[in-house]
Every structure is written in structure tokens, then in C-alpha cells.
Amino acid sequence: MWSRSFRALWSARAVSYLGDSMGLVALLLYTQGSEGEALAVALLLLAGDCVPGLFGPFTGVVGDRFDLRRVMVACELAQGAIVLSIALTTPGLPVLLLLVALRGLAAQVFQAASRSAVPSLVDDAHLARANAALGAGTYGLEALGPLVAAALIPLVGVRGVLAVDAVTFAVSALLLTLLPRLRATETHEVARGFLAASWEGVRYMAHTPVVRAVAVGFVAVVAFNGVDDVAVVFLAKDTLGGSDSAAALVYAGVGIGLAAGYPLLTRYAGRAPAIALILAGFAVNSAGNLVTGLAWAVWAALALQVIRGLGISALDVGVNTELQRTVPPGLLSRVFGNLYGAVGLAAGFSYVFGGVLLDRTDARVTFVVAGTGGLVATVLTGLALRKRR
Structure with missing residues (x-):
């Protein structure tokens, strides 16, 4: 029932969210031992979840203005680069929060674009089932992330888990290249200003x-x-x-x-x-x-x-x-x-x-x-x- 393109999107999202959940465990452990540990954890969660929400009116403009396939690939590569930089540089809390917020912004652009791509990849009659299948792959594998992280940390440490997370973003980007061109907008929209479009x-x-x-x-x-x-x-x-x-x-x-x-x-x-x-x-x-x-x-x-x-x-x-x-x-x-x-x-x-x-x-x-x-x-x-x- 599912097309090759939809299966590629499903696989990309599943791999990406699995890496996300592993990376979150690693980041929470990374903040342990820092001064004001409880506050650091709270700030980390706010930076990843709430700060990107402030830019909601702007994050969707990207997907409506450019080819959705390119937008999703770029977002996955950006997230992978940010996570890899955290693993390599082990920054202090202020820089870590900034990087986590930037990764959250890229994730929000990706989420809006990936949801927008679904109607182009499946028939309308199967749209609800397709969304359910994406949810099963996304949240089903996301639930396994902490277990995978728990198994990997004794072997490769927190930085190693972050590096694996970065690799999952690269794998997701590679899978997304299998999608066709997915231009969501009309030509005249490209000329609109960013603020006007938002x-x-x-x-x-x-x-x-x-x-x-x-x-x-x-x-x-x-x-x-x-x-x-x-x-x-x-x-x-x-x-x-x-x-x-x-x-x-x-x-x-x-x-x-x-x-x-x-x-x-x-x-x-x-x-x-x-x-x-x-x-x-x-x-x-x-x-x-x-x-x-x-x-x-x-x-x-x-x-x-x-x-x-x-x-x-x-x-x-x-x-x-x-x-x-x-x-x-x-x-x-x-x-x-x-x-x-x-x-x-x-x-x-x-x-x-x-x-x-x-x-x-x-x-x-x-x-x-x-x-x-x-x-x-x-x-x-x-x-x-x-x-x-």
C-alpha cells in the first residue's frame, strides 16, 4: 500500500527520532555534576522544547518556500552537525543551551516540513493510516532510545552516544534523498518577504x-x-x-x-x-x-x-x-x-x-x-x- 517514497520518509523519521531520544538521555547525563544540576536540566528541556516554540510563525515559512525534500535534508544535516559539535567540544552550559536551542529550531522546521510532505506521498483515502504509521515509527522507536542509550553508555560513554546520535541524522538525510521533489508553494510566494509570509x-x-x-x-x-x-x-x-x-x-x-x-x-x-x-x-x-x-x-x-x-x-x-x-x-x-x-x-x-x-x-x-x-x-x-x- 505504501509507496517507496513514503517508506523512505517513514524510515528517515524513525531513525531520526530514535537518535533524538538517545541524544536526550546523553545530554541529561552530560549536565550531571554541573553546578546547579537541577536547574541545568530544566534549562536544557526548556531550550530544546519551549524556545523553538517562540519561533513557530517563522519555522514553517521555510517548508512553504522551498522544496520540502531539500528542507528536510538540510535540517537533518544541521542537527547532526550540532550534536557532533557538542560531542567533540563538550561545551559549558551557556554554549550547550544555545546549541540545543538551535537544534530544536532545526527540528521544528523538519517536523513542519515532514508533516506537510505526507499528502504528496499517499492517496487521500490512506492519509489517516499514513499518519498513524508515521506515529508508530516515530514514537515506537523513540521509546527504545533510552534503552539503547543505556546499553551503549557503558561501552562508548556519553560522548559516544552523542556521536551515534549524529550518525542517525546523517542516515536520515541519506534516506530523504530518495524522495521526489516536493515543492509545496506557488511561484509567486517566493517573492514575498519572510515576515509577510510568516x-x-x-x-x-x-x-x-x-x-x-x-x-x-x-x-x-x-x-x-x-x-x-x-x-x-x-x-x-x-x-x-x-x-x-x-x-x-x-x-x-x-x-x-x-x-x-x-x-x-x-x-x-x-x-x-x-x-x-x-x-x-x-x-x-x-x-x-x-x-x-x-x-x-x-x-x-x-x-x-x-x-x-x-x-x-x-x-x-x-x-x-x-x-x-x-x-x-x-x-x-x-x-x-x-x-x-x-x-x-x-x-x-x-x-x-x-x-x-x-x-x-x-x-x-x-x-x-x-x-x-x-x-x-x-x-x-x-x-x-x-x-x-
Whole structure:
């Protein structure tokens, strides 16, 4: 069913994200022993995830202006060069944060371009299943990254793992050269100024009701539910009396759900409308956190987080498919850049919000508030989409 070009994109993304997850483990270990270790880890995560989100309106312009194949190859080579420079030079924290932020920017351009390329590589009837297959390859192998890193570190050390990460980017770039030319934009777009083109993407999202409703709903659900990354450990250990291993297992629940959800959607996603997947994903994601706050045992919290992971896979496939079908090709990278940049910022806000709420209340209240807020956002999104459509 899948074309040679789509298989090349799938393989490139899988290899790249596997390297990403290995590299993250190596970078976290790299910051150990530095002065202010906890702060260094927090800054590292912010530099890689939240700082690129500030440039969301601009990152998608690249994919809409140039050939998507060349954009993706350039982004992978840039990321590989940055990671290799970290491995070779072992920079101090300020320079490390700058390099991680630059790598995050290249990654965001790549993500917007790779999502924009999918409609050119598969038939519309198979679009939802293709997005699910990409998710399975991306997040399925990404979950293996920490295990591979754990096996390699005793053999090659942290710098060696970073070097392997750099090699995965080179392999991904090589695979991407198998794609055909993928020019997403019209000729007249090339003459537009960069700022004007970025503003056009923002304006399109603001004035297109369905796209606006999906984007606002997605960002709101993430802003509420991202607190689980902060609160899971406290719920498992302090509230439910579990061990460190139990806390780690509950934390892994979402990943287990993702690993199961994407293969299921690869088979069945084409049978449901994309909007239905979005709303079901929003609801399951949010309800999973709400009921996790009421969990009576560690195993119950784990099961609920696994179910929540299934919801996240559904909303991811639904959002990508709906935008790929709704947004004109010449604007698609900008829309994806704007959306996932905003989602990254929402996640950063959620970490801070979750930390404050935990300090003022406890883990149960934090989960219940997060899930309730996400469900309210889901209902409002459903009403907005029903009205607009």
C-alpha cells in the first residue's frame, strides 16, 4: 500500500527520532555534576522544547518556500552537525543551551516540513493510516532510545552516544534523498518577504474557523494536561505509596499507550472522520488524567495512563490528517509550524502551572484540575467545530 517514497520518509523519521531520544538521555547525563544540576536540566528541556516554540510563525515559512525534500535534508544535516559539535567540544552550559536551542529550531522546521510532505506521498483515502504509521515509527522507536542509550553508555560513554546520535541524522538525510521533489508553494510566494509570509500563516489560522478551532482546542488541552509530566512521580510515590520503580512504570504508561495506539490506528484510522479522532483524543487524554487523580493503586494509575496514551495517539493522527486535508499546500508548513510551536509553549506553561498547583495542593487535585480543564476545552472545541462545519 505504501509507496517507496513514503517508506523512505517513514524510515528517515524513525531513525531520526530514535537518535533524538538517545541524544536526550546523553545530554541529561552530560549536565550531571554541573553546578546547579537541577536547574541545568530544566534549562536544557526548556531550550530544546519551549524556545523553538517562540519561533513557530517563522519555522514553517521555510517548508512553504522551498522544496520540502531539500528542507528536510538540510535540517537533518544541521542537527547532526550540532550534536557532533557538542560531542567533540563538550561545551559549558551557556554554549550547550544555545546549541540545543538551535537544534530544536532545526527540528521544528523538519517536523513542519515532514508533516506537510505526507499528502504528496499517499492517496487521500490512506492519509489517516499514513499518519498513524508515521506515529508508530516515530514514537515506537523513540521509546527504545533510552534503552539503547543505556546499553551503549557503558561501552562508548556519553560522548559516544552523542556521536551515534549524529550518525542517525546523517542516515536520515541519506534516506530523504530518495524522495521526489516536493515543492509545496506557488511561484509567486517566493517573492514575498519572510515576515509577510510568516504573518500570512498566522492570519490564515486566525480567520479559518475549523483550523482555528482545532488549534485553540489542541493548545488548551496540552496547557491543562501537560502537568502529568510533573505530577506523576508525586502521585505514585507520595499519594499511592509506591516505590521509585513504580513511579517510573506509571510514567511509562503514556508511552505504552502510544506504542499500542498507533499500530491500531494504522489499521483502523481510515474508518473514522479526522474530527472524530481529534475530539475522542482530546476527551480520552483529559479524562485519563482526571480519573488518574482518583486512582486507588499504582496499577490503576498505570492502566489509566496507558488509556490516556491511546487518546494522545488518536488526537495526533486526527489533527495531522484534518490539517493536511483542509489547509492549502502553500500554507501547510506554516500552519504546522505555528500549531506545534504553540503546543510547545503550552507544554512549558503546563509544567510551571503544574508545579505551582502541586505546591499549593497535592497530586490528586492537580490531576483532577488538569483533566477537568481539558474536558471543558474538549466540549468547547466540539461546539465550535459543529457550528463551523
